[in-house]
Amino acid sequence: MLTNRSYHHGDLRRALLERAGTVLQESGADALSLRKLARDIGVSHAAPARHFPDRQALLDALAADGFDRLRARLEEAAAAPGQFDQQVRCVAGAYVDFATTEANLLELLFAHNKGGSAGVLDQGAVDAFAPTLEIFRRGQTEGRLPAGDPVRLGLIFIATLQGIAVLANSGITRSDQLRPLIDEAVTHFLRGVRSSA
Amino acid sequence: MLTNRSYHHGDLRRALLERAGTVLQESGADALSLRKLARDIGVSHAAPARHFPDRQALLDALAADGFDRLRARLEEAAAAPGQFDQQVRCVAGAYVDFATTEANLLELLFAHNKGGSAGVLDQGAVDAFAPTLEIFRRGQTEGRLPAGDPVRLGLIFIATLQGIAVLANSGITRSDQLRPLIDEAVTHFLRGVRSSA
DNA sequence: CAACAAAGTTGGCAACGCCTACATCCGGTA
DNA sequence: TACCGGATGTAGGCGTTGCCAACTTTGTTG
Numbered sequence: 189m190l191t192n193r194s195y196h197h198g199d200l201r202r203a204l205l206e207r208a209g210t211v212l213q214e215s216g217a218d219a220l221s222l223r224k225l226a227r228d229i230g231v232s233h234a235a236p237a238r239h240f241p242d243r244q245a246l247l248d249a250l251a252a253d254g255f256d257r258l259r260a261r262l263e264e265a266a267a268a269p270g271q272f273d274q275q276v277r278c279v280a281g282a283y284v285d286f287a288t289t290e291a292n293l294l295e296l297l298f299a300h301n302k303g304g305s306a307g308v309l310d311q312g313a314v315d316a317f318a319p320t321l322e323i324f325r326r327g328q329t330e331g332r333l334p335a336g337d338p339v340r341l342g343l344i345f346i347a348t349l350q351g352i353a354v355l356a357n358s359g360i361t362r363s364d365q366l367r368p369l370i371d372e373a374v375t376h377f378l379r380g381v382r383s384s385a
Numbered sequence: 386m387l388t389n390r391s392y393h394h395g396d397l398r399r400a401l402l403e404r405a406g407t408v409l410q411e412s413g414a415d416a417l418s419l420r421k422l423a424r425d426i427g428v429s430h431a432a433p434a435r436h437f438p439d440r441q442a443l444l445d446a447l448a449a450d451g452f453d454r455l456r457a458r459l460e461e462a463a464a465a466p467g468q469f470d471q472q473v474r475c476v477a478g479a480y481v482d483f484a485t486t487e488a489n490l491l492e493l494l495f496a497h498n499k500g501g502s503a504g505v506l507d508q509g510a511v512d513a514f515a516p517t518l519e520i521f522r523r524g525q526t527e528g529r530l531p532a533g534d535p536v537r538l539g540l541i542f543i544a545t546l547q548g549i550a551v552l553a554n555s556g557i558t559r560s561d562q563l564r565p566l567i568d569e570a571v572t573h574f575l576r577g578v579r580s581s582a
Numbered sequence: 583c584a585a586c587a588a589a590g591t592t593g594g595c596a597a598c599g600c601c602t603a604c605a606t607c608c609g610g611t612a
Numbered sequence: 613t614a615c616c617g618g619a620t621g622t623a624g625g626c627g628t629t630g631c632c633a634a635c636t637t638t639g640t641t642g
Contacts, residue, residue, distance in 0.1 A: 195606050196620055223598060232622045234600085239620090243599065298555050299492055313557050340562075344545065344570045347552050351544030354551070358495050360510050361540060373541045380577025392637050393589055420629060429591045431631085436589090440630065 201239040203229050208250055216292045217247060217299075247296060248309065254293045255312030261286050263319040272323075272332040273378060279320055280349055280374050284366065287353030294353065317346055333381060341381060348373050398436040400426050405447055413489045414444060414496075444493060445506065451490045452509030458483050460516040469520075469529040470575060476517055477546055477571050481563065484550030491550065514543055530578060538578060545570050 197203065207228050211220055222243055223233045240246040265282035268275050287294045297313070321342040327333040333341070352369060355361050361369060394400065404425050408417055419440055420430045437443040462479035465472050484491045494510070518539040524530040530538070549566060552558050558566060 235621050295496055298551050310556055340566060340569060343558055347548030348545045350551055351548030354495050354547055355544050359507055372537060376577030379580045380573030383576045383580045432590050
């Protein structure tokens with residue numbers, strides 16, 4: 189392994205995913221071509237097929253990894269020091285930051301789940317949002333939130349952040365207005381939830 | 386015009402858009418092929434180029450029409466009979482209904498704005514959301530909402546709906562749980578906004 | 583009526599995804 | 613140690629696509 193110029197690459201799958209990740213980030217999912225990736229890496233055009241049966245499998249792998257990184261990011265934010273409200277705001281900021289920094293990845297994550305490969309990717313999405321739901325459960329047990337279905341609360345919260353990120357990525361809201369928009373959204377959300385008891 | 390079987394189609398642009406609309410609805414934007422559209426309509430493979438310089442131009446036209454229909458739908462919902470809250474709920478329902486019924490179109494609307502053709506499409510998005518912002522302005526003048534930037538309020542509202550629709554389209558929330566989710570989101574939103582004064 | 587522009591056709595090019603057949607390398611086993 | 617089989621990479625081909633250029637038909641207009 190690590191032998192350059194050998195017949196076998198040694199870690200082609202990883203190399204493909206790595207290169208694909210940067211192409212995705214820079215040019216979007218539509219720009220991803222198995223043949224071009226192979227060329228970039230210096231391998232024949234059919235080599236990727238050994239690791240990804242078709243183009244969709246590569247996209248799925250990118251999505252799975254994306255959900256994983258999103259989950260890690262949200263977990264980290266959810267564990268931030270401070271009171272409950274502080275943590276919620278931290279999660280909100282982390283989500284929108286992730287979603288706008290990796291806009292093309294975000295599009296891939298939510299654009300492609302419709303089709304056939306539902307199982308694995310859906311699980312990835314559920315896992316990614318688990319830490320956020322956990323925060324709301326904790327908020328309830330700590331008495332910082334009224335009782336109610338934490339999943340529904342969490343979904344509304346995530347939906348709001350997701351929507352803000354999409355509006356930002358579409359250029360509908362200017363990026364310098366993003367931070368106050370998030371702050372106000374979270375403020376209204378927490379007030380709305382609390383005044384419902 | 387209306388002459389079938391003639392050398393010139395007569396209304397090829399409209400025919401292309403119509404066919405493209407159904408293909409988009411049934412199979413998504415990725416499945417749209419200029420050559421296939423031409424074949425479906427019964428015209429040569431290069432004919433579409435006279436009306437759409439490239440594939441992107443067709444997608445842009447579909448998006449522009451989509452924003453137009455969304456705007457009409459939201460305008461209609463905003464003009465529903467009843468009190469302010471009732472109208473807001475009506476708009477929310479209309480938006481999510483549109484976004485889930487035409488999931489592939491929704492994806493196209495918000496996926497493609499990133500790139501170059503910013504101007505026209507951005508305007509379409511702004512126009513589409515205008516009726517919703519108008520509702521919030523009206524709510525303020527009628528005293529049903531506290532003072533504040535109506536644009537920011539409207540964006541948060543739309544973002545929440547957009548997020549819920551995306552989560553639904555991605556299969557993250559079951560469709561039978563969609564209606565209560567919307568209701569609760571609107572309820573919390575209105576309460577949160579009102580208790581901010 | 584002749585000229586011209588708009589609209590449609592034919593053919594070609596390069597790139598792509600996917601398939602099949604073949605080459606090479608590595609690791610377990612006789 | 614020799615070998616053999618599976619995993620990995622290569623070479624080439626097929627059908628489709630987007631885009632381009634050259635040509636034809638049609639309808640309008642001076």
